[in-house]
Amino acid sequence: MLEVKLHDVGEGMTEGEVLHYLVKVGDSVMTDQPLVEVQTDKMVAELTSPCSGIVKEIRIDEGEVVQVGTSLLYIESDESVRTEQKLHVEMNPVSEMKGKSMNNNEEKALPMTYKRVLATPYTRKIARDNNINIEDVRATDPSGRVTEEDVFRFLKGIQSTEESVKDEKQTVFSQEIPDEIPFKGIRKKIAEKMSKSLFTIPHVTHFDEVNMTNLLELKEQMKASGESISIPAFLIKALVISLKEFPIFNAELDEENSRILLKKNYHIGIATNTESGLMVPVIHHVDKKSIKQINKEVKGLTERAIAGKLQPFEMQNSTFTVSNVGPLGSTGATPIINYPETALIAFHKTKKQPIVNSHDEIVIGHIMTFSMAFDHRVADGATAVEFTNRFAGLIEQPHKLMLELI
Amino acid sequence: MVVGEISQERNLIIIGGGPGGYSAAIRAAQLGLTVTLIEQADMGGGCLNNGCIPSKVFAHAAAKLSETAHLNSLGIGSSEMIFDFQKLSSYKTNIINQLRSGVESLCKENKIEIIRGKATFLSVDKIGVENGHQFDIYTFEQLIIATGSNPITPDVRKEKDPRFLLSHEIYKMDKIPEHLIVRGQDYIALEIASSFAVLGAHVSVVIDGKIGLPFDESLNKELTRLFKKRKIKMYKEVDFIAKHETEEDITITFISDRNEVETISGSHLFVSEKRKPNLEELGIIRFGIELTEEGFIKIDKDMQSSIPSIYAIGDITGGPMLAGKAIKQGKAAAASIVGTQTEVDLTFMPVVAHTIPPVVSVGLTEQNARDIGLDIRVSQFALGGNGYATITGKKDGFIKVISDSTTEIIQGIHMIGEGAVEMSGSFVQLLEMAAKEEDIIFPHYAHPGYNEGLLEVVEGLVGQAIHTSPMKKKDLTKIS
Numbered sequence: 070m071l072e073v074k075l076h077d078v079g080e081g082m083t084e085g086e087v088l089h090y091l092v093k094v095g096d097s098v099m100t101d102q103p104l105v106e107v108q109t110d111k112m113v114a115e116l117t118s119p120c121s122g123i124v125k126e127i128r129i130d131e132g133e134v135v136q137v138g139t140s141l142l143y144i145e146s147d148e149s150v151r152t153e154q155k156l157h158v159e160m161n162p163v164s165e166m167k168g169k170s171m172n173n174n175e176e177k178a179l180p181m182t183y184k185r186v187l188a189t190p191y192t193r194k195i196a197r198d199n200n201i202n203i204e205d206v207r208a209t210d211p212s213g214r215v216t217e218e219d220v221f222r223f224l225k226g227i228q229s230t231e232e233s234v235k236d237e238k239q240t241v242f243s244q245e246i247p248d249e250i251p252f253k254g255i256r257k258k259i260a261e262k263m264s265k266s267l268f269t270i271p272h273v274t275h276f277d278e279v280n281m282t283n284l285l286e287l288k289e290q291m292k293a294s295g296e297s298i299s300i301p302a303f304l305i306k307a308l309v310i311s312l313k314e315f316p317i318f319n320a321e322l323d324e325e326n327s328r329i330l331l332k333k334n335y336h337i338g339i340a341t342n343t344e345s346g347l348m349v350p351v352i353h354h355v356d357k358k359s360i361k362q363i364n365k366e367v368k369g370l371t372e373r374a375i376a377g378k379l380q381p382f383e384m385q386n387s388t389f390t391v392s393n394v395g396p397l398g399s400t401g402a403t404p405i406i407n408y409p410e411t412a413l414i415a416f417h418k419t420k421k422q423p424i425v426n427s428h429d430e431i432v433i434g435h436i437m438t439f440s441m442a443f444d445h446r447v448a449d450g451a452t453a454v455e456f457t458n459r460f461a462g463l464i465e466q467p468h469k470l471m472l473e474l475i
Numbered sequence: 476m477v478v479g480e481i482s483q484e485r486n487l488i489i490i491g492g493g494p495g496g497y498s499a500a501i502r503a504a505q506l507g508l509t510v511t512l513i514e515q516a517d518m519g520g521g522c523l524n525n526g527c528i529p530s531k532v533f534a535h536a537a538a539k540l541s542e543t544a545h546l547n548s549l550g551i552g553s554s555e556m557i558f559d560f561q562k563l564s565s566y567k568t569n570i571i572n573q574l575r576s577g578v579e580s581l582c583k584e585n586k587i588e589i590i591r592g593k594a595t596f597l598s599v600d601k602i603g604v605e606n607g608h609q610f611d612i613y614t615f616e617q618l619i620i621a622t623g624s625n626p627i628t629p630d631v632r633k634e635k636d637p638r639f640l641l642s643h644e645i646y647k648m649d650k651i652p653e654h655l656i657v658r659g660q661d662y663i664a665l666e667i668a669s670s671f672a673v674l675g676a677h678v679s680v681v682i683d684g685k686i687g688l689p690f691d692e693s694l695n696k697e698l699t700r701l702f703k704k705r706k707i708k709m710y711k712e713v714d715f716i717a718k719h720e721t722e723e724d725i726t727i728t729f730i731s732d733r734n735e736v737e738t739i740s741g742s743h744l745f746v747s748e749k750r751k752p753n754l755e756e757l758g759i760i761r762f763g764i765e766l767t768e769e770g771f772i773k774i775d776k777d778m779q780s781s782i783p784s785i786y787a788i789g790d791i792t793g794g795p796m797l798a799g800k801a802i803k804q805g806k807a808a809a810a811s812i813v814g815t816q817t818e819v820d821l822t823f824m825p826v827v828a829h830t831i832p833p834v835v836s837v838g839l840t841e842q843n844a845r846d847i848g849l850d851i852r853v854s855q856f857a858l859g860g861n862g863y864a865t866i867t868g869k870k871d872g873f874i875k876v877i878s879d880s881t882t883e884i885i886q887g888i889h890m891i892g893e894g895a896v897e898m899s900g901s902f903v904q905l906l907e908m909a910a911k912e913e914d915i916i917f918p919h920y921a922h923p924g925y926n927e928g929l930l931e932v933v934e935g936l937v938g939q940a941i942h943t944s945p946m947k948k949k950d951l952t953k954i955s
Contacts, residue, residue, distance in 0.1 A: 183839065183847060185822055187884070187909045197816040212882035214909045357814070
């Protein structure tokens, strides 16, 4: 009999909700046939059958939330040889081995410096590309080898030691919501993240407005010439240009080591409203992408977010987050920073307003307000104003964006 | 000297066309940069013109010549093999020219501009290039220094003596020396000793008794044994006394590890040199570039120096003076200039000597592993038990593997024997992949082939090598 356990589908999840079974007891199934849909923190994942055989028993009811490692159903395999094969990825706390052999080595004051990284070159590349020091990643493999999964888990910031702390916070929040709405899955994840951010970061929000008239005109001109680019793509590009000049807002405070990490990658998170709640898909390496490419990615990511089809890597590693609430309305907000980033900007509704132009005439302008929250431990108000002035300058005179083309 | 009025603008400039410099240039061009490379002598640098390549031509010739007896037993050739040194010299020159023009055309095909001349820094974004009476000024956005290193002439060589040779001179001699004294124990010295001994010289090797040979102790012993078989006498020096020369010969006197005064006279003397960075003439020091304690350019993990627009790679950055390292760093510098995350980890860079037979060493030696307190098991597989080695008459040598007995992760693989250089690719990959014993035992191996030795040495870790006698297996467990 082969157990099908809830396993970590690659984003460092610790639990999941069984949404529904795609098979029933007695069904015969093929290898890789989807068996059950599970709601994780941010997405719906399908668990597939490890073998061909017959479904013997379903252990967990639909709607139940279970820990990773829990057996969901049992299949009698066609090949009895494979019976003992295990599907799940063990979530062993910490590998003792690595600490033992390596740290002890380092302690011995030997002339030879031997620092071996127990990970394949490809795994090392994943870590490198994400600005992670592979030596900081804990191995789940008892022999101390760091796998790709370990790196992804590290990326999500879910290291096993933090789990107990999180559980406490979860209970606090369940008390705040007294009715019958289940507090789990994405909703719970949002809550955890937001509270962590707000409890940790002293937020300051800075409001300003930007004249969108020229940009809207440019957009129309482009549309007329057959290129349809939506406004967020321009905003994101202008933001990244400004971020490169004010890298402090593309940073992460590493309090433990008393340092601020100025990120060299410009991965912009796009806060997206979906039926299941807030999701933040990420456009990676925006500084190396054209406005056209950004436009295409925003569209693709938003669609996949709404459809709940985002891949884990599409939600990871953002360095700065944008919340485009404009289409929904609003004139201001005090948004919460996407921890551990340093700043977040919310774009509000663009409205027609009377403005005074350079000839001192009152004309109709398109004005968008925005709110930028930033971490006051890392940056100060004056810098934030300089930053948003630079951003507004690029948007008000969008031809300047051309100067920044790579 | 005519000083140009106008400075020309360049995107990326690389100073030095050695393996590091030209690899950086080609990679940068592949990544879309416009590249200018400045070389004052020959493209290919020390490696192609004076080092790796000429030494390997000699090692190859020597390896072939050493097969005379074996070829005879196959019914090939006569008992007296002809060896014409002049032909070998011109073969060497042809190979160097051929490889150099290959590098030059690759640069051309990658649209790399090559400027001949000597570069000096005028500021942190400007260099002058001097070529005879011409002096041109270039400004750059980024620059990679890849000017390499040069031997430090030992104190004992006061004036140039054609019989006292350094590594860049020895393969340019016009005849095989009668009696060559080789002083040194690095791979360069060992290759020289091995090649020249087979090519007809009488060779004496004097190694530093305190340092010893550079490999795992069992390999050092085997190499010493095989050298002895070739009548290469090896001395261990603990204290140098003097060198003097007469019309006829050069004599060195030293105290050996047996505490005896030894005197060796030879027709020629080779001395393994220390190397210094080709740095001073660049004129970059005055702009405050940070140096290491040893006086090389200090770089960070992105190959960037303390001056952000300037990168440095290869010998000029210190550490092991190996072309392979320079090539790796060159590619990393190009990648980091375009903003990619890079990493150069030298942990598993193989140590290689093209001796006869060749020696390679990757990862921890048995002694290293014990020193750092690993709980290890060790296995050694003699190539005498390898069918293919028997066919080819290359039964000398063995493979040795060290693994962590708890995790079964391979910690080091070492080989002395035919095919070692090619096999080292697998050794490095296995270590980089953090392979366990089973990762070597499970796959299939070409049969018959030297590669089966790798399988057997790992099987031997648990006493299961097929072609090792159980008696020897017992002995091995004693060792480990």
